[in-house]
Amino acid sequence: MLLILVLAPFAGSLAAICIPAHKGTASAWLSGSIALFCLAISAGLYPIVAANKVLRYDINWLPELGLNFSLRMDGFAWMFASLVTAIGLLVVIYARYYMSANDPVPRFFALFLAFMGAMLGMVLSGNLILLAIFWELTSIISFLLIGYWHHNANARDGARMALTVTGTGGLCMFVGLMLIGHIVGSYDLDVVLSSGNLIRNDPLYTPVLILILLGVLTKSAQFPFHFWLPHAMAAPTPVSAYLHSATLVKAGVFLLIRLWPVMAGTDQWFWLVGLAGLSTLLLGAYFAIFQQDLKGLLAYSTISHLGLITVLLSLGSPLAAVAAIFHTMNHATFKASLFMAAGIIDHETGTRDMRKLSGLFKYMPITATLAMVASASMAGVPLLNGFLSKEMFFAEAIETHKYNALDTLTPYIATLASMFAVTYSLRFIYSVFFGPPPQDLPKTAHEPPHWMLAPIYFLVFSCLVVGVIPALTIGPFLHTAVQSVLGDATPVYSLAVWHGWNLPLFMSLIALVGGIGLFFIMRPYLATSIEGPPFFRRLEGQRIFERVLVTLSWKWARSIEMRAGTRRLQPQMRVLVAVALLAGAVTLLSQGFKPANIVLRNIDPAFALLWLVGMVCAVGAAYQAKFHRLAALVLLGGAGLVTCVTFVWLSAPDLAATQLLVEIVTTVLILLGLRWLPKRIEDPDDQLMTISTRLRRLRDLAFAVFAGLGMMLISYTVMTREMPETISSYFLERAYSEGGGTNVVNVILVDFRGFDTLGEIAVLCIVALTVFALLLRFRPATESLEAPEQQRVQNAFDDDHPDRKKGDSVTEYLLVPSVIMRWMFPVIGMLAAFLFFRGHDLPGGGFAAGIAMSIGFILQYMAGGTRWVEERLRIHPLRWMAIGLIVATATGLGSWVFGYPFLTSHAQYASLPILGKIPLASAILFDLGVFSLVLGATVLILIALAHQSVRAPRAQIRAARLAAKENT
């Protein structure tokens, strides 16, 4: 059930994104039903939770590391889940009427549902890591939601700021949670919750607390991180109503309450949480008075109320925790309804500026009445739910918890902030709904559609009911939630409206009277004042934030880039090689590497001679690569051949065959490319090098020599050591009995490690397609466009002789070899088939066969020219590749049909006429796929490159045609 509860919103989100943009209503219906469904599930789970049981759902993911996907619902999580889904449902109904048809509505609902899912996932997580993941998810999706109107710069900035602040906090919190996991030895929430003493007495407690508080305070917009919240008001109002009443900002409060039993009660906790909470409570309320934007006022009031909850939690007494949980619910109800009311006013009048709005009571009496009740609740007027939790707050504020100044100060600050709350609530109502009729409104005000008001009706009604008869309505639910957090420490509390004439009531009265008085004193000033509170107007969190951001991401980044960065490749390569060398050297030396003594024994003179050639080739290639490309290519081929012979010599025929074939293809490939490189002719003046060039070369030489010597020493040392026992024996023992082939290398490739090979051919496939795509767009440099010198000479010869047509020499050139090459085609095909079929038992296999076959094709191109071949032979390399990939994957999937894991192979021998007995493991089908793909990919690459020379003259012809047209 829990899994469904978490997954349903995400599934709905995916579905909503598929709905076309103009069908907004459909997506609203979808979201509404998902929210209702989730609400129904959580309602259905209440009996279990009410019996004080914890509902769990676990999927083991990495149990060794304690990382499991576990969901867990207790009373408190249930309360939050219900809050999230219920307010979600109401907001969906509201948004259905609020969102304009011009906006991409399905995207809104998709994001909304995803956010709901992330929030549910967070409150239901039974594992700290999972909790952190969902936490980050809420940050990211809220970023998208706040920036929903992305054409609006304010929305973009607000979204970015929210993400930066909450994301940074989230990262700190993640570290904190991991530290908790380290202290406790488990990430499981149940284990963590039962090891409070362990955490509080750990030396790491203070850093853990600070890190987690950073996450919580940023998320809940507590001072000094509060500044992102007012800017997030650029979001559509339904988003604000949801994020800033019941969900996003409450996530911080949620975690604070969740960890309250294990972390609260210490001095550090009291000071850090208390200071942040008290200053937020007071400053938020003070700032709220001076806002001119309706939503801005509500934003600061949200900040202040979150501060109130934080203060309650800082006190560390169980009664205060009860009050905190209670206020969390109450705040969600009245704040959601107020946001919705503000949205309606904005929607129906076209402005949210309180200086323009006035006297709207006449035009929208129902909205006005509802908003009045809700803001009375916000102000803490008796008989409403806000009053109850505020009373509890006052009662707790008076109590002495710790003997220090902060604790003594709390009741005074509480009363003052509460007075401010009355003032801004009154201001919200008075300036909007009373006074002279409004003038110059962008729209004529009127009541909104009935269903748009329905969610507010419901919320305000619950404010009233909870306010009048709390014990009968919210009582049991609250008790379940409190019980699950506090356990045995649950205090006796009373939810009555009337507690007699006592100090908290007296404080409420002072706040109420003082607040009303303050409002009437300040009214003339507020009616015309500019945005923002006096004294603090200049100290804007946003400005500081932006300055920090600019310094970090622009100034510092640039200066680092200026000093340490380069766009040139060569220095980067040097750094890369230097780091690699250093890493190798440090590791080896610190592990006590001793190079083996070099002994000049059992050196085969022929082998030595072979490698002498190889080394000369390598050095020669390095020397010639700049000015004599062809020579360098030939020398490279020489080094390759030496490698190939080495493989033969050292009993690796498979490697030798593959190396030889790849060598041929690579050489052809580079030869094809040589034509498009610029001419580079050795300049005798170039020989006179400057000193800096010499130094540079010397340094590079030192690098090279160092790298070479290092490789030589390491390889010599390893090769002269005894061979330890490796997994190779396993393969050697099982290759025949389990893989059904005697060529162990091939059996490893197509059977034991078949999955790797599948990945590898996929890479080959991707490379071939990339090459193909790149060459489709490739335009050769203009200076390389004309025909090569040789062709020009040949054409000139044809022009000089009247009996010859132009192009004759080109076709006649190398006539004998080309005939031979043509005739070689079937022979090579045969060779490829031979290599392929013997692959499982003898050297050969799909790779070698594929490359051999592609050589057959490319020889035809070389012999006859591109056009000649393509007139006679249709090669579809893309199809070959597709077939190869499909065959290989299908063979792997085939083993599922027989109930074996992916790519299990079946071995058998079959006798075919003429060919005799051939191994017929199912792996041969897989190898067929490999063959087909390698063939296709190689041919595709080579042909794509070869086609460039056909395209180049075409471009010339086109240019010539154009010129001819212009002449006529």
Place this chain on the structure above:
Amino acid sequence: MELVLSAGIGVLTASGVWLLFRPRTYQVIIGLSLLSYAVNLFIFGMGRLRVNAPPVLEPGGVGGLLTHTDPIPQALVLTAIVIGFAMTALFLVVLLASRGFTGTDHVDGRE
């Protein structure tokens, strides 16, 4: 045997690294090819050098490291050879495209 091969690997590496630092794309591609020879041989050498050891089992037989060559480095190198080819092809095409776009064969796209 070992000494010769390791000297060969050393020289291949040195030539390859030298070319990696050069400014022309063609030099870099040759350098990478040389370096991949060196690396392939190095990996191959990890299975120790064996002359005249059977690389293939008798039908129905069971092999062991004492009598047969080590198949794992060979399988690894076989894969590496093919991937190395793919890498060379891709790099060559990128090189040509960059030459077409920028008009130079310098690795930075400008002289």
